[in-house]
Amino acid sequence: MSWLHVERADTPLILAFPHGGTEIPEEYLPAFRSRDLALLDTDWHIRRLYDGLVDATFVWTDISRSVVDCNRDPSGVSLYPGQATTGLCPTETFDGVPLYNEGTAPDVEARRLAYHQPYHAALANEIERLRARHSRVVLYDCHSIRGVVPRLFDGELPELNVGTDNGTTCDIALSDAVIAECGPRWSVLNGRFRGGWTTRHYGQPESGVHAIQMETAMRAYLDESPLAEGRAPAWDDGRAAGLRTDLARILAAVLDFAKGRP
Incomplete structure (x- = not known):
């Protein structure tokens, strides 16, 4: 499974990246209207955004979310009933x-077994490994999205x-700490995005496993305008630097919580 990656650390923090992949297996490509369209909703450069910010275990997939969305309920149940969303195989x-x-249409069950199931087996294994060493483990699910998507939400999305x-x-001490460290950035708790299947499935605070999702508006770290033309946006060092500083502070607070520090 060369598309699935785990970089281990021994701290009680896991960062997960289900939507940063851009690989579409060759056998699936003929069914898509275009590769560029299939990659439009990628969480662009999301792992690079977090790279080197904290001592944590990283779990990510190279497979595009248009092939399979690893942050959706495998049963197909909507995370946001009554609201527009995309499914397990969008x-x-x-x-x-x-x-x-x-x-044409995707074979949902085949893709669930080939990609969704192994991804979550890897996540579950890392949670079990770290939970055996620590009284608390935090799973921090990393996402980003265009700041304006009228079909999904009104107006402009907050940065964090x-x-x-x-x-x-x-x-609540964890979410309070994260919001506090967002500082002057426009942030919201449990707004349009309350956490996907990963957060909801693994978050069991009574059992020592705490899960939290961070959905970042892409304008906070890159120029989104190419996406309006169906093109991939470039990484922007200047724009990303400030956000990376803020995220490092947020992750330090998350790790302090996981370690039981005040």
Whole structure:
């Protein structure tokens, strides 16, 4: 499984990246209307954004979310009933544009078994490994999205969107610490994004496993304008530097919580 990566650390913190991949297996490509369209909703440069900020275990996939979304309920149940969203194997973009050529559709079960299941087996294994060494473990799920997607939300998204499924996936002390360290950035707790399946599935604070999602508006670290033309945005060192400083501070607070420090 060359598409699945785990970089281990011994601290009680895991960073997960389910949507940063851009690989589409060759056998799937003919069914997509275009590769660029299939990659439009990628969490662009998300792992680079977090690289080197904290001593933690990193788990990520190289497979595009348009092949399979590793942050969706494998049963197909919607995370946001009544609101627009995409499924386990998306058939349209966030904007509602069809991803597949007419008459084609993904084999959802085959992709679940090939990609979703191994990804979560790896996450579960790391949680078990670290939980055996620490009384608390935090799973921090890393995401980013265009700041304006009218089909998904009104207006402009805050820069930092923290999700804990309305306080059920972690101790309030953790979410309070994260929000406090967001500083002057426009941030919100449990707004449009309350945490995906990863956060909701693994977050069991009563058992010592705390999960939290950070959804970042991409404008906080890159120029989103190429996406309007269907092109991949470039990494922006200047814009990302300030956000990386803020994220390092946030992650330090998360690690302090995981280690039981005040």
